[in-house]
Amino acid sequence: MNIEYNADVIVVGGGPAGISAALEVARAGRKVVLLERSHYAGSKNMYGGAVYTHALKEVFQEDFDKISYERVINSHTWAFLSEDSSFELTYKNSSNNHAYAIKRFNLEKQLIELVKSKGVYFCPDTLVVDLVTNENRVIGVKTSIEEYLAPVVILADGVNSLLARKIGLRQDFKRHDFILSAKEVYKFDKKTIETKFNLKEDLSNGINKQYFGSDFGKLKGYKNLFMMSFLYTFKDSVALGVGVNLEDLSKNKLNISDVLDEVKKHPHIAPLIENGEMIEYSAHLIPEGGYKKVPALYSDGVIVAGDAAGFVNGVHFEGTNFALISGKLAGKAALHALEKEDFSASTLSVYRKYLENSFILKDLYSYRNIINNLYKRSNSLSVYYPNKIKEFFEIITSANCTSKSSQIRKFAYNFIFGRNPLDTIKDMFAFLKCALDVFFGK
Amino acid sequence: MEKNSKEIQKKLTTVKYNCADSSHLSVNQEICAKCKEKTCTFICPADVYIQDENTGQLVVQYENCLECGACKIACPKKNIEWRYPSAGCGVVFKNS
Numbered sequence: 188m189n190i191e192y193n194a195d196v197i198v199v200g201g202g203p204a205g206i207s208a209a210l211e212v213a214r215a216g217r218k219v220v221l222l223e224r225s226h227y228a229g230s231k232n233m234y235g236g237a238v239y240t241h242a243l244k245e246v247f248q249e250d251f252d253k254i255s256y257e258r259v260i261n262s263h264t265w266a267f268l269s270e271d272s273s274f275e276l277t278y279k280n281s282s283n284n285h286a287y288a289i290k291r292f293n294l295e296k297q298l299i300e301l302v303k304s305k306g307v308y309f310c311p312d313t314l315v316v317d318l319v320t321n322e323n324r325v326i327g328v329k330t331s332i333e334e335y336l337a338p339v340v341i342l343a344d345g346v347n348s349l350l351a352r353k354i355g356l357r358q359d360f361k362r363h364d365f366i367l368s369a370k371e372v373y374k375f376d377k378k379t380i381e382t383k384f385n386l387k388e389d390l391s392n393g394i395n396k397q398y399f400g401s402d403f404g405k406l407k408g409y410k411n412l413f414m415m416s417f418l419y420t421f422k423d424s425v426a427l428g429v430g431v432n433l434e435d436l437s438k439n440k441l442n443i444s445d446v447l448d449e450v451k452k453h454p455h456i457a458p459l460i461e462n463g464e465m466i467e468y469s470a471h472l473i474p475e476g477g478y479k480k481v482p483a484l485y486s487d488g489v490i491v492a493g494d495a496a497g498f499v500n501g502v503h504f505e506g507t508n509f510a511l512i513s514g515k516l517a518g519k520a521a522l523h524a525l526e527k528e529d530f531s532a533s534t535l536s537v538y539r540k541y542l543e544n545s546f547i548l549k550d551l552y553s554y555r556n557i558i559n560n561l562y563k564r565s566n567s568l569s570v571y572y573p574n575k576i577k578e579f580f581e582i583i584t585s586a587n588c589t590s591k592s593s594q595i596r597k598f599a600y601n602f603i604f605g606r607n608p609l610d611t612i613k614d615m616f617a618f619l620k621c622a623l624d625v626f627f628g629k
Numbered sequence: 630m631e632k633n634s635k636e637i638q639k640k641l642t643t644v645k646y647n648c649a650d651s652s653h654l655s656v657n658q659e660i661c662a663k664c665k666e667k668t669c670t671f672i673c674p675a676d677v678y679i680q681d682e683n684t685g686q687l688v689v690q691y692e693n694c695l696e697c698g699a700c701k702i703a704c705p706k707k708n709i710e711w712r713y714p715s716a717g718c719g720v721v722f723k724n725s
Contacts, residue, residue: 226647226717231696233725292723312717331716347698349713360702367699369674371640372724405630424724436672437703442632443674444640467724468640470674470697 190326190336194218194308196521197328197337199315199350201228203238203507204493204514205343206298206307207246211518213306217525220335221299221307222328224314229295231345233370233471235504236260236419236426237286237395238294242508246515250301254294256287257422258386258393266455268400268416269577270407273455281392288393288421315344318354318489324530325354325488338530339521340489343514346472348495356491357482362434363562364476366413366501369443370428371451373463377423383459384420393420397504398456400573404449409439413565416450417504418459427451427460430473432562443470475501478555484542485520485535492517500550501558509547516541553628560617567614575602637676641693649718652691653711654700660708661687672703696720 198209201223212219225231237260244251262279303309319327319334327336342350346365351357380386384394398416401409413432418425429447436443450456474480474497481498484491492498498509520538524530542548561568578601582594603611654677661667662685669678675693678700680686696719701711713719 224713224716225719225721227721230721230723231719233722290724292725314713314716347696347701347711349711362703365699365702367672367674367697370725426725433672433699433703436699437666437668440671441630442637442671442676443699444637444676445630445633448633448636465640465643467643467722469644469722469725470695470699471725472698472702 190321192336192338193327194220194335194337195525196220196339196341196518197222197335198341198343199328200343200345200493200495201295201299201309201311202232202343202345202493202510203295203298204495204510204517205341206295206302207511207514208341208343208492208518208521209307210246210302210305211515212521213302215522216306217522219307220337221302221309222313222315222330222335223309223311226312227292227296228299228311229291229293232291232295233368233469234291234506235395235417235428236421237288239286239505239508240284242511246511247298247301253301254287254297256289256390258288258390258420259284260286260288260393260395260419262392262394264394264396266396266398267573267576268398268403268453268455269573270403271454272577272580273398274573274576274580286395288419290421315350318350320354323487325486338488339524339535341514341517341521342489342491342495343493343510343517344495346474346494348491351482351491351495354486354489356484356486356489358480361476362437363432364474364480365433366430366473366475367433367436367443367470368428368430368473369447369468369470370426371447371465372424372426372467373460374424374466375463379462380420380423380425386420390422395419398450399568401569402574404452406446406449409441410570411435411565412439412569413562414446414569416456418456424466425460425463427456432475433472435565473501473506474499475558477501477558478548478551481551485532485538487532487535488530490517490520490535490538498547498551500554502554502561512545513542513547516545516547549629553625556624557621560621564614564617567610571606571610632671632676634676637674641675644695645721645723646692647718647721648692649714651715652689653714653719654689654691654694655710656687656689656708658686660706664706664708666705668703668705669700669709673700694720
């Protein structure tokens with residue numbers, strides 16, 4: 188059958204994966220249409236708060252310098268929270284610029300303008316409701332208005348990817364494979380943020396904090412929450428959010444908004460947002476199934492990229508870089524198929540090879556067990572160790588006129604025998620396994 | 630911990646929407662009636678699903694939806710038909 192195509196490639200989804208895929212195709216002089224269901228690309232998206240610059244540079248090349256941001260994120264803190272204490276480790280390097288804090292609405296807006304100038308046809312307000320197939324091969328998309336046909340369709344339609352699921356590339360969703368995250372953004376005047384967080388006026392530094400621990404406020408008593416909270420500084424606002432495994436929320440009948448409210452009340456977090464005006468509340472899912480839950484990445488005439496493919500490394504808060512680069516590689520695979528004029532799965536399988544040669548499938552493979560290993564030890568991570576850290580530093584800092592040796596011996600004894608010693612052994616094995624997986628990974 | 634609906638409502642006043650005429654979320658009420666967990670009524674970050682005290686029916690306030698997709702995955706009966714709102718409609722995050 189002779190099919191009359193409207194474009195060489197159709198990309199579904201105007202997020203970082205879709206934008207990058209479309210750009211790759213347009214750079215080669217091929218006709219590419221980028222479809223976005225919202226009026227403003229980026230307006231359905233939410234993330235912690237920073238996009239990784241290395242990937243942005245790789246995708247946007249000479250245009251990278253045109254991208255404006257709110258602050259460079261180059262101070263990273265890992266903090267362990269107990270009821271009334273926090274233990275924080277900070278790595279700060281004022282000369283690095285690996286990440287930019289920027290709101291998604293602004294990020295996507297700029298990126299869309301850049302790719303439009305490179306020849307990408309961008310269609311906002313366009314909802315794809317189905318894929319068009321011919322003899323089991325995807326040959327286009329069906330929007331709520333009409334059909335668009337192209338020999339290659341790239342699905343970059345986000346974490347909920349209804350389309351990847353519809354054509355059976357993706358397995359059924361399981362609660363355990365997702366983190367539900369909620370975030371609140373607080374507005375301050377710029378100076379207040381700079382004083383509060385000791386930041387420079389020129390936006391060349393900013394802060395990211397990741398908080399472990401759930402044993403405080405009304406969350407006390409929930410013993411196994413796989414949970415992490417986060418904070419990012421923007422130009423004149425601060426984002427505070429939390430993510431909890433969807434299975435844990437379901438089992439414990441918890442609402443993520445309530446969890447965030449407890450985080451907000453923690454004595455070491457409350458002052459950071461004090462007197463700020465809440466300007467936006469948002470929620471989003473994060474795919475955390477990792478390597479084992481990566482879907483079939485291609486089929487006849489179709490490729491999946493970004494969150495839709497579950498490309499996230501939750502351990503390091505990495506997602507936008509996976510999206511940008513997987514999008515670029517999806518575009519490259521589409522170009523390869525166009526070159527060969529063969530759009531079968533076997534030709535598009537080059538996409539998987541590209542991914543395997545990049546950090547994407549290497550990292551996902553190396554980290555394939557880590558989230559699960561840590562998940563099994565969530566009581567240790569969220570409750571036991573944050574409290575033990577507090578006990579330890581109380582000994583170190585209290586000058587309580589009691590011999591240090593006796594206190595430390597008591598602490599060490601309690602550390603091991605204060606709970607079933609088997610738990611400590613399991614923790615050691617789990618952490619060792621994580622370390623070995625990464626060390627001997629790809 | 631009891632769900633704080635009032636607080637959620639307050640937070641939702643900060644969210645902008647381009648509201649669609651019809652719901653993108655639908656449930657089969659008969660299946661909901663038999664559901665013991667009622668996960669949707671506590672899991673949703675926008676408090677979209679409310680059980681009507683008088684009729685026992687599930688009320689779906691789709692206008693408040695943040696389009697996260699948690700309800701669809703968390704529903705133990707797989708009873709939530711979750712679509713995207715019609716083109717150009719739904720939540721508009723400007724600061725997230």
